[in-house]
Amino acid sequence: MPAPAAALLAKVPLFEDLSDRELAMIAASMKARTFPAGHEIAREGQHGVGFFVIESGDVQVLVGGQPVGRLGPGDHFGEIALIADGERTATIRAQSELHCYGMTSWDFRPLVEDHADIAWKLLQAVARKIRDAERR
Numbered sequence: 001m002p003a004p005a006a007a008l009l010a011k012v013p014l015f016e017d018l019s020d021r022e023l024a025m026i027a028a029s030m031k032a033r034t035f036p037a038g039h040e041i042a043r044e045g046q047h048g049v050g051f052f053v054i055e056s057g058d059v060q061v062l063v064g065g066q067p068v069g070r071l072g073p074g075d076h077f078g079e080i081a082l083i084a085d086g087e088r089t090a091t092i093r094a095q096s097e098l099h100c101y102g103m104t105s106w107d108f109r110p111l112v113e114d115h116a117d118i119a120w121k122l123l124q125a126v127a128r129k130i131r132d133a134e135r136r
Contacts, residue, residue: 005101008053030101048081048088057098062091
């Protein structure tokens with residue numbers, strides 16, 4: 001089901017500069033996932049390899065065991081895990097049944113390596129994110 005995933009990806013800042021064709025290519029690598037309420041999709045401090053875009057349902061974001069926010073339809077988490085290995089900075093727990101699309105770094109990497117135009121746009125998006133963070 002790449003069409004719904006592509007529409008959700010278009011709202012993710014990391015992918016905002018990609019064309020519809022490029023979004024469809026990435027979406028084709030994504031898998032529909034469903035998690036029950038209460039399930040921890042990501043755990044703070046553990047290695048993260050997945051990126052998720054929420055189609056329906058909501059999640060609670062916890063840092064140090066304390067709630068710091070909620071995410072719902074159209075929101076995303078784990079995008080940095082696609083590019084850089086590392087530990088998760090938050091725990092993500094489904095508050096209701098969660099329907100989302102997910103992708104692993106090992107699915108994403110070959111796509112970016114084979115399509116320099118996508119890689120360049122993503123590099124620019126990451127650079128903007130770093131610059132914005134430095135200005136804060």
